[in-house]
Amino acid sequence: MLIFDSSQATDFLKNDAIEMLRQQTQTADESLKNGSGKGNEFLGWMDLPVNFDKSEFERIKQAASLIAEQSEVLVVVGIGGSYLGAKAALDFLQDPLCNLSKSKRKGPLVLFAGTQLSGTYLQSLLHYLEDRDFSINVISKSGTTTEPAIAFRFLRSLMEKKYGKQEAAKRIYATTDRSKGALRTLADQEGYESFIVPDNVGGRFSVLTPVGLLPIAAAGFDITALMQGAQSMRSTCEQPYDQNPAMQYAACRNALLRTNFLIEVFVSYEPCLGSIAEWWKQLYGESEGKQGKGIFPASVNFTADLHSLGQYIQDGKRHLFETFVQLQKPVHDPIIVADDQNLDGLNYLSGKGMHYVNEQACRGTIEAHLSGSVPILQIKIDTADEFNLGELFYFYERACGISAYTLGVNPFDQPGVEDYKRNMFRLLGKPV
Ligand code: PA5
Numbered sequence: 001m002l003i004f005d006s007s008q009a010t011d012f013l014k015n016d017a018i019e020m021l022r023q024q025t026q027t028a029d030e031s032l033k034n035g036s037g038k039g040n041e042f043l044g045w046m047d048l049p050v051n052f053d054k055s056e057f058e059r060i061k062q063a064a065s066l067i068a069e070q071s072e073v074l075v076v077v078g079i080g081g082s083y084l085g086a087k088a089a090l091d092f093l094q095d096p097l098c099n100l101s102k103s104k105r106k107g108p109l110v111l112f113a114g115t116q117l118s119g120t121y122l123q124s125l126l127h128y129l130e131d132r133d134f135s136i137n138v139i140s141k142s143g144t145t146t147e148p149a150i151a152f153r154f155l156r157s158l159m160e161k162k163y164g165k166q167e168a169a170k171r172i173y174a175t176t177d178r179s180k181g182a183l184r185t186l187a188d189q190e191g192y193e194s195f196i197v198p199d200n201v202g203g204r205f206s207v208l209t210p211v212g213l214l215p216i217a218a219a220g221f222d223i224t225a226l227m228q229g230a231q232s233m234r235s236t237c238e239q240p241y242d243q244n245p246a247m248q249y250a251a252c253r254n255a256l257l258r259t260n261f262l263i264e265v266f267v268s269y270e271p272c273l274g275s276i277a278e279w280w281k282q283l284y285g286e287s288e289g290k291q292g293k294g295i296f297p298a299s300v301n302f303t304a305d306l307h308s309l310g311q312y313i314q315d316g317k318r319h320l321f322e323t324f325v326q327l328q329k330p331v332h333d334p335i336i337v338a339d340d341q342n343l344d345g346l347n348y349l350s351g352k353g354m355h356y357v358n359e360q361a362c363r364g365t366i367e368a369h370l371s372g373s374v375p376i377l378q379i380k381i382d383t384a385d386e387f388n389l390g391e392l393f394y395f396y397e398r399a400c401g402i403s404a405y406t407l408g409v410n411p412f413d414q415p416g417v418e419d420y421k422r423n424m425f426r427l428l429g430k431p432v
Helices: 007-012 015-034 054-070 084-093 119-129 146-163 165-170 182-190 210-218 223-236 245-258 271-288 310-315 354-371 386-407 417-428
Strands: 003-005 073-077 109-113 134-140 172-176 193-196 263-268 296-301 320-329 376-383
Touching (some): 007 354, 007 376, 015 245, 054 210, 073 119, 084 109, 084 386, 109 146, 134 146, 134 210, 146 182, 172 210, 223 386, 245 320, 245 376, 245 386, 271 296, 271 320, 271 386, 354 376, 376 386
Parallel strands (some): 320 376
Antiparallel strands (some): 003 376
16 A cells, blocks of 8 residues: 655644645645646546446457567557656566566567657667567557657558568557547558547546556556556545545645745655656656746656765755655565675675665665755555556556646646747748
């Protein structure tokens, strides 16, 4: 069960501020529930854990089995909310070295494309795929985003050359809008199997739709357990403030913002949380960063980054707070053995597990950063499995909606993203 703990931030949180934020987050959550807030046409994610298309869910599982049977590699093509959730899930659930060996995987190797515009990356990927069996899951809600569209054009061409047009069509899965966009037109015309991104679910809230579910299932993970975790957290989020971690997290981060802590740093001690941090940064950055408002979301992976950014966090400008995301039971916990000669001086740790050492590093960091005037929030999760991941995804989404409404912005639009696109299209000479 996910636990939110603000006890290491109380010295920085004034009682009356938290009292005020308690009221405001309750009101914000009410607006989410009764659909009276800004962007209320995008609230489909709220009920997804219980209200999803069951027959499509079965079709996802069947497609996943077919992909695993037919292909050594699955290429997921998408950007922003159309890939970050799947990447977060896979890096959380998979063996950290799964890309190096088939025996470390439960399904095909999953590679990503269309997440940027690097020709070097794309060329290398195309070369790698030449003599391997592969499938493609192309994901774009709008069906018109430039980065994935270009990558897909290259990949489709390779696939058609390799397998012929007919066989290629059986290896391409499109996840897109029900009726609009270039990808929908292409999928219908070429006969690709397709999955729907519901109209009322925006990209960064779409991990529990086919956008996230197909790649996660194809990699061999249990999407039923993932949805059960999300269901469990949805029930928890129906509780009053004192039992509701999403409201408490939203209240504390807004209280800290109002005391001029402008940056939130997502801290993890396990590399498997690194891509969850990337997903979280998009969710919060794109939902809250508008109208001159918002908390800047950043992330570090300790202890590695204690040897780089640790100095700044301890001692630099005092405008950041940290949220430690702590995995209580790691998948593996090797024990440090005694050494006869003890030349490295580590025998004082013999008999201890790596997790114990990691935990002491974490406790030591918390003490140090508190003494450096950094408020610390903590999110504790049991273990890296599908159920806990479902809980974590829903917790962050719900807290994001509450937090953005508390801040007074529409969490479900992203007007700022259009600016670079306009300029890029002008520079590229795109016909209007
Ligand atoms: O959260 C969002 O809406 C965005 O980050 C989108 O996911 C991203 O821009 C990709 O859009 P699309 O799925 O339409 O290609």
